[in-house]
Amino acid sequence: MAKRERRLFRAYDEMHTSRAAVVRVSDEGALRRALRGMAAHPRRRLTVRGGGYSLDAQALGDDTVLELAPEGFGGVREVAVARGRATVTAGAMATWAEVLDATAREGWVPPNTVTGRDITVGGTLSSDCLSRFSGAWGKEAESIERFRIMLADGSVVCARADAPAGSLERRVFDGAIGGLGGLGVVLDATYSLRRVSTPGRRPRVRTYFDPVGWHGFGWEAFLEQLRYETLHARRAVQALGAKAWRAPLPPGIYDAVSATVWFRDMGPRGMIISSRHVTGGKLQRSPLYSGPTPTRLFAERSMSCEIGADVGQTSFKTLHTLKRWSVDALEPFVFFMEGNVAAHQREQARGRRMTSSQQTFVLPVAQAAGFCAEVEAATDSMHPTVLDVLYLPADRGGRALSPTRDLAGFAVTLAYQSLDGARQPAVRRLLRSLSLRCGALGGRVSLVKNVHVGDRALRAMYADGLVEYRALKAELDPAGLFTNGLLDRLLGDG
């Protein structure tokens, strides 16, 4: 048999890599033929790859990587408006920048959008991504109406949120959202949209920066304020019901709520950041939401060493405590991580790697303050580049691999950035030991960013969901065709 050429793939963290053969298909017929062809080789393993923005091994495999050509699987297919409600249907390889561009020009947006432009619909659906809006609007799953997915045998299922419980369509809906590409290949998806500005006017975003506890920081009070403000927004959205989707929210409701903490020698400092869409308004840009400007590129590079991160965080956040609010254009607000992406690309062009570890720990409410105090002590000699916190309600559906399955709590993300892997071994050790504490406190490490957790501890965190996921996989993909480096760890029997 001819030797297959293998290509090197890298995760966004620039630490995880794999070599694999590549199958590229440009339409559904070719995809079906490729899947059936692989069925003849029972030991073949296929890893679906979208935009390749995963931080860990979610889109890495060492046998064959499946690439869907954007010409056949991308693009926004339709923005449909009926009886005041709107939906968007997009191919799996459509980028979120394309989706936002097609919807925002008429004043509609998806409730949840990730922070990188070229991340794809298939990739985020398979990861059930979250955003600053998830506290009020839920994670991505809550805005997905339906999607089509091709299974290992080449058949296509139209999975729907409103399919009867127990039906194949519903089980695939619950399993493949956040299912990390282990059940089949998502072809396209339809999302509900919400109106955020007057028809025909591109929305802007108003953000309020609220420094908390500058005269004595306490984790308990800080987290409670974050939870209170998130629930305030969530209750307002729920009380409005269908109206919350059809018209901009009433003034004063900030429905994107997140928090950030930075540790300096004087002790931790915190800030709660709340945003809402607005129609018009004079731009008063925040440097954070200004795109990949030279200042941002300089800041990203400086933040790759600890002192630079300390100085950068302190000055940046002090600026925002003085300025207090901004009004930004929609795209640079939504895709604010583009500054980081551009910095990665610039280092690559110089032959260097901007390596990072970003890990999200989801903690039950009662345990979160204690966990954060442990994080503070453990990072005393190694300050993170960024520490962000969200409050997330428990999932509405029963998604098997979700960190918020039956768990409302705080999602604490620790990020470390460096050049060429400096600090990364020590960071990995730190994140692994914090993961053990997170598991012992009844929490889970999210599977969407880095997953520096021992395999046994990881499986224990997802034990209930894994029983369901394995059963569905045995039914839909009995030969175990679809896999990747992270699923191998989750499903392995080691």
Ligand SMILES: Cc1cc2nc3c(=O)[nH]c(=O)nc-3n(C[C@H](O)[C@H](O)[C@H](O)COP(=O)(O)OP(=O)(O)OC[C@H]3O[C@@H](n4cnc5c(N)ncnc54)[C@H](O)[C@@H]3O)c2cc1C
């Ligand atoms: C700059 C940046 C910003 C980010 N912002 C956020 C954020 O705001 N919120 C958040 O939650 N995460 C965020 N992430 C993480 C990122 O959104 C997820 O890792 C996302 O899954 C990446 O999607 P992708 O298109 O790059 O797909 P990939 O990384 O290629 O794949 C992701 C997973 O989806 C599967 N997959 C991809 N396409 C398909 C398909 N068509 N059918 C079946 N399975 C498929 C893959 O097998 C893999 O398991 C960010 C990452 C970066 C680098």
